[in-house]
Amino acid sequence: xxxxxxxxxxxxxxxxxxxxxxxxxxxxxxxxxxxxxxxxxxxxxxxxxxxxxxxxxxxxxxxxxxxxxxxxxxxxxxxxxxxxxxxxxxxxxxxxxxxxxxxxxxxxxxxxxxxxxxxxxxxxxxxxxxxxxxxxxxxxxxxxxxxxxxxxxxxxxxxxxxxxxxxxxxxxxxxxxxxxxxxxxxxxxxxxxxxxxxxxxxxxxxxxxxxxxxxxxxxxxxxxxxxxxxxxxxxxxxxxxxxxxxxxxxxxxxxxxxxxxxxxxxxxxxxxxxxxxxxxxxxxxxxxxxxxxxxxxxxxxxxxxxxxxxxxxxxxxxxxxxxxxxxxxxxxxxxxxxxxxxxxxxxxxxxxxxxxxxxxxxxxxxxxxxxxxxxxxxxxxxxxxxxxxxxxxxxxxxxxxxxxxxxxxxxxxxxxxxxxxxxxxxxxxxxxxxxxxxxxxxxxxxxxxxxxxxxxxxxxxxxxxxxxxxxxxxxxxxxxxxxxxxxxxxxxxxxxxxxxxxxxxxxxxxxxxxxxxxxxxxxxxxxxxxxxxxxxxxxxxxxxxxxxxxxxxxxxxxxxxxxxxxxxxxxxxxxxxxxxxxxxxxxxxxxxx
Amino acid sequence: xxxxxxxxxxxxxxxxxxxxxxxxxxxxxxxxxxxxxxxxxxxxxxxxxxxxxxxxxxxxxxxxxxxxxxxxxxxxxxxxxxxxxxxxxxxxxxxxxxxxxxxxxxxxxxxxxxxxxxxxxxxxxxxxxxxxxxxxxxxxxxxxxxxxxxxxxxxxxxxxxxxxxxxxxxxxxxxxxxxxxxxxxxxxxxxxxxxxxxxxxxxxxxxxxxxxxxxxxxxxxxxxxxxxxxxxxxxxxxxxxxxxxxxxxxxxxxxxxxxxxxxxxxxxxxxxxxxxxxxxxxxxxxxxxxxxxxxxxxxxxxxxxxxxxxxxxxxxxxxxxxxxxxxxxxxxxxxxxxxxxxxxxxxxxxxxxxxxxxxxxxxxxxxxxxxxxxxxxxxxxxxxxxx
Numbered sequence: 001x002x003x004x005x006x007x008x009x010x011x012x013x014x015x016x017x018x019x020x021x022x023x024x025x026x027x028x029x030x031x032x033x034x035x036x037x038x039x040x041x042x043x044x045x046x047x048x049x050x051x052x053x054x055x056x057x058x059x060x061x062x063x064x065x066x067x068x069x070x071x072x073x074x075x076x077x078x079x080x081x082x083x084x085x086x087x088x089x090x091x092x093x094x095x096x097x098x099x100x101x102x103x104x105x106x107x108x109x110x111x112x113x114x115x116x117x118x119x120x121x122x123x124x125x126x127x128x129x130x131x132x133x134x135x136x137x138x139x140x141x142x143x144x145x146x147x148x149x150x151x152x153x154x155x156x157x158x159x160x161x162x163x164x165x166x167x168x169x170x171x172x173x174x175x176x177x178x179x180x181x182x183x184x185x186x187x188x189x190x191x192x193x194x195x196x197x198x199x200x201x202x203x204x205x206x207x208x209x210x211x212x213x214x215x216x217x218x219x220x221x222x223x224x225x226x227x228x229x230x231x232x233x234x235x236x237x238x239x240x241x242x243x244x245x246x247x248x249x250x251x252x253x254x255x256x257x258x259x260x261x262x263x264x265x266x267x268x269x270x271x272x273x274x275x276x277x278x279x280x281x282x283x284x285x286x287x288x289x290x291x292x293x294x295x296x297x298x299x300x301x302x303x304x305x306x307x308x309x310x311x312x313x314x315x316x317x318x319x320x321x322x323x324x325x326x327x328x329x330x331x332x333x334x335x336x337x338x339x340x341x342x343x344x345x346x347x348x349x350x351x352x353x354x355x356x357x358x359x360x361x362x363x364x365x366x367x368x369x370x371x372x373x374x375x376x377x378x379x380x381x382x383x384x385x386x387x388x389x390x391x392x393x394x395x396x397x398x399x400x401x402x403x404x405x406x407x408x409x410x411x412x413x414x415x416x417x418x419x420x421x422x423x424x425x426x427x428x429x430x431x432x433x434x435x436x437x438x439x440x441x442x443x444x445x446x447x448x449x450x451x452x453x454x455x456x457x458x459x460x461x462x463x464x465x466x467x468x469x470x471x472x473x474x475x476x477x478x479x480x481x482x483x484x485x486x487x488x489x490x491x492x493x494x495x496x497x498x499x500x501x502x503x504x505x506x507x508x509x510x511x512x513x514x515x516x517x518x519x520x521x522x523x524x525x526x527x528x529x530x531x532x533x534x535x536x537x538x539x540x541x542x543x544x545x546x547x548x549x550x551x552x553x554x555x556x557x558x559x560x561x562x563x564x565x566x567x568x569x570x571x572x573x574x575x576x577x578x579x580x581x582x583x584x585x586x587x588x589x590x591x592x593x
Numbered sequence: 594x595x596x597x598x599x600x601x602x603x604x605x606x607x608x609x610x611x612x613x614x615x616x617x618x619x620x621x622x623x624x625x626x627x628x629x630x631x632x633x634x635x636x637x638x639x640x641x642x643x644x645x646x647x648x649x650x651x652x653x654x655x656x657x658x659x660x661x662x663x664x665x666x667x668x669x670x671x672x673x674x675x676x677x678x679x680x681x682x683x684x685x686x687x688x689x690x691x692x693x694x695x696x697x698x699x700x701x702x703x704x705x706x707x708x709x710x711x712x713x714x715x716x717x718x719x720x721x722x723x724x725x726x727x728x729x730x731x732x733x734x735x736x737x738x739x740x741x742x743x744x745x746x747x748x749x750x751x752x753x754x755x756x757x758x759x760x761x762x763x764x765x766x767x768x769x770x771x772x773x774x775x776x777x778x779x780x781x782x783x784x785x786x787x788x789x790x791x792x793x794x795x796x797x798x799x800x801x802x803x804x805x806x807x808x809x810x811x812x813x814x815x816x817x818x819x820x821x822x823x824x825x826x827x828x829x830x831x832x833x834x835x836x837x838x839x840x841x842x843x844x845x846x847x848x849x850x851x852x853x854x855x856x857x858x859x860x861x862x863x864x865x866x867x868x869x870x871x872x873x874x875x876x877x878x879x880x881x882x883x884x885x886x887x888x889x890x891x892x893x894x895x896x897x898x899x900x901x902x903x904x905x906x907x908x909x910x911x912x913x914x915x916x917x918x919x920x921x922x923x924x925x926x927x928x929x930x931x932x933x934x935x936x937x938x939x940x941x942x943x944x945x946x947x948x949x950x951x952x953x954x955x956x957x958x959x960x961x962x963x964x965x966x967x968x969x970x971x972x973x974x975x976x977x978x979x980x
Contacts, residue, residue, distance in 0.1 A: 041769065042913075043769040043914075044913045044914050044915070044956070045915050046914055046915050046916055046955070046956070047915075049953075049954050056953075057952070057954070057961060058953045058954050060769065060956070064769070064771070065771065078953070082916075082953060085916070085947060086916060086950070086954060089915050089916065089919035089920060089923065089947075090915055090919065092919060093918075093922075122943055123923045123927075123943075123947075124923060124926050124927060124936075126919070126922055126923070126926065129926065149915075150912065150915075150918065152913070169764060169766075169912070171912070172747060172749065172908070172909065172910065172911050172912050173906075173907055173908045173909055173910040173911070173912050173918065174907050174910075174912070174918070174921070174922050175908075175912075176910075176911070176912025176918060
């Protein structure tokens with residue numbers, strides 16, 4: 001253990017601990033900005049500088065490991081003056097249109113300014129000296145360089161968590177900026193629109209593209225029937241933006257709030273998540289049958305899940321030779337969209353051209369996905385507008401809804417029913433668990449051999465998880481699987497997806513079925529979720545997801561009554577021709593830079 | 594009263610020596626013996642920062658990792674410095690000699706010369722000499738190889754950790770310290786990184802013995818130093834001088850009779866005004882320098898001098914840390930506004946405070962030294978900055 005003194009208080013910490021972390025042990029707060037719990041240390045912003053006795057300069061507490069006998073002071077005049085200067089400098093290069101900014105009151109620079117740099121401005125406004133542009137090219141997010149303070153959290157996110165490096169630091173000195181390959185617009189680079197950078201940007205430099213006004217316009221248009229669907233991960237995180245602690249489930253209140261906002265039908269993406277399991281599970285079993293029983297060499301194994309649009313774009317850019325391995329199933333959002341303007345319209349006797357289909361997603365990539373040209377199988381744009389969890393929170397506030405005191409209510413019928421299997425789609429491993437619950441039962445006629453249906457080996461926060469399920473006692477149709485060991489893997493965060501893909505490319509991957517989610521922790525850690533995020537917060541959201549699952553009466557996708565009904569009335573059976581028309585898609589090879 | 598030395602010309606760096614003999618002598622010495630000699634000589638780094646060379650070698654030698662590096666910093670980028678170019682051009686074999694001596698002291702098998710991109714024209718000749726050098730040490734039976742790596746014109750890549758990043762193919766940005774290069778340098782291996790002149794000097798210390806070198810200079814600034822003399826001088830060029838002289842003595846030798854200021858140490862150094870010539874020693878007890886000595890006569894506007902330096906820093910900051918990236922812009926734009934009368938002259942006081950913050954809060958030596966030139970010019974030539 002290393003002993004040191006911070007503000008004359010003694011503390012003992014493990015070697016390698018930073019001064020910042022040691023101070024935390026003593027409940028001494030040191031302000032930070034470029035530091036983020038998910039990312040490597042940068043030491044760039046210098047907001048966390050402190051005084052070390054005997055040192056020539058101040059030291060960055062986030063980047064300096066403790067040494068024996070070190071004497072640190074976090075609040076001397078020298079430190080205060082430097083800190084004030086640093087915050088003033090950051091403000092001077094930042095376009096401070098705070099009252100109009102989407103991040104107003106959620107901006108970390110603003111909070112620092114509030115604490116350390118209120119009152120008269122010291123320095124010149126540098127923004128007019130630069131020729132800044134706002135990149136609005138992506139349908140998912142906007143990049144406003146005039147608000148960028150070069151903390152490089154976004155760059156570290158894109159490199160460390162996502163292994164993409166769509167954005168990087170370019171130029172030096174006053175020209176230094178966060179840029180893309182050849183300064184191309186974000187819509188024309190390898191960016192997956194995952195929004196993890198948006199989730200970690202401390203200012204308004206990276207924000208999602210909002211469609212709030214368009215949705216309000218639709219709601220107030222008497223001609224339109226506005227349908228809303230909410231993704232599983234939204235219900236366990238929305239509360240964070242409305243004053244609740246992380247991990248609080250607010251499903252019922254959210255449904256009530258959506259009705260009060262004025263949505264005509266409040267439906268659940270969980271319905272189409274269950275549908276996804278039916279389609280994807282059937283596809284997997286068909287692939288396995290063709291590959292293993294029929295010896296069809298053209299069939300690609302492992303099959304990859306296709307729910308995460310960030311992951312889809314990643315594989316299209318980085319591993320396009322494996323596009324045939326992707327399940328052809330659309331994501332639950334898009335299955336829902338295609339059905340809203342067909343099945344739902346027919347059932348409700350509404351002209352599909354009058355339906356405006358809105359989805360609330362934990363995700364920024366979903367905005368891109370909805371814009372993909374192939375997502376028009378209903379004859380219309382299947383999903384008109386995608387809102388993030390954060391945008392929904394804004395709408396709830398705009399509508400003046402007293403969220404905390406709302407009564408809970410249930411989703412509408414028809415495409416509103418769901419099961420626990422669908423809910424867990426929001427957590428890493430959830431799609432795998434849901435698929436196994438159904439597929440195992442199809443093959444064996446029995447439930448998966450896990451207590452309470454909880455397939456714990458596929459749960460947890462490890463980057464890459466592996467599991468093997470021995471299949472025994474198969475029904476006659478599936479005899480070829482008797483005794484087979486189904487090998488599955490789960491990755492979340494594209495850096496982990498890349499680990500799996502490297503092995504797949506090398507030919508050393510033993511898997512049959514792989515679930516990949518672009519974001520750390522799965523959808524609960526999505527780029528559209530409330531800010532901030534950290535491992536602790538993500539764990540709490542995941543706990544909430546599993547508790548939601550446990551509280552459901554139905555916990556297997558094939559038992560969802562709405563799903564049973566839609567196959568009976570509309571689609572026939574899983575992977576039928578009708579299902580393929582509406583619920584399946586194809587992919588596009590893209591450039592790798 | 595200063596106990597300064599007379600201005601004395603020295604011939605050490607460019608002195609012809611039989612490299613093979615010096616190296617044989619060095620290879621007969623133990624690592625400890627080489628380090629002891631360099632420590633005793635009092636040699637401090639000749640790039641400008643002035644860290645004791647012997648200590649650097651001692652720390653690197655003490656590291657357990659079997660893979661270590663000696664890196665020669667030939668990214669001579671400080672405005673007004675051109676002595677390393679001359680050294681490489683005339684006595685490259687002594688640079689290589691210094692590297693192999695350092696390598697044997699610290700236990701490195703590999704050496705890298707990081708050559709300033711603008712010096713690419715020297716490379717064919719340098720590589721030819723390197724080939725001969727490799728042959729020569731092979732004959733002596735010593736296993737050591739040097740490779741070249743070229744910079745691309747960024748000033749910041751002369752900062753040791755940014756230089757390592759550059760060698761590794763990364764963006765040239767300084768690292769957080771600690772860890773220091775002696776434990777985690779290029780490729781994150783223990784590394785001694787030394788300036789061109791330092792390495793040659795170390796070889797000459799081994800050749801002549803530490804006592805000879807130690808007799809030159811003053812207590813804080815031992816030995817001699819190669820100066821790059823430029824600006825308003827009738828005799829610009831490279832001069833090797835014993836350390837310890839005052840700026841006045843220097844000006845007497847090199848000035849044009851009308852010298853009003855000398856910028857010692859380049860853009861990151863200090864500006865010495867006429868009234869302080871006699872009381873300022875060139876060396877670590879006064880104004881240290883990596884070799885750049887720029888003389889200004891009364892026809893020069895010190896506002897223009899300052900403006901020029903600030904423009905340089907505004908461009909050459911790597912841009913990663915706030916005090917340096919934004920501070921440099923504020924200093925430049927601030928003096929422009931004061932000059933134009935758009936800001937009050939008292940704004941200079943705010944800028945001086947900012948320069949002080951940059952000195953203590955910046956990540957690396959670049960940002961930390963911008964304040965040197967700024968403060969010394971603004972404080973000594975305030976009139977010229979405002980009016």
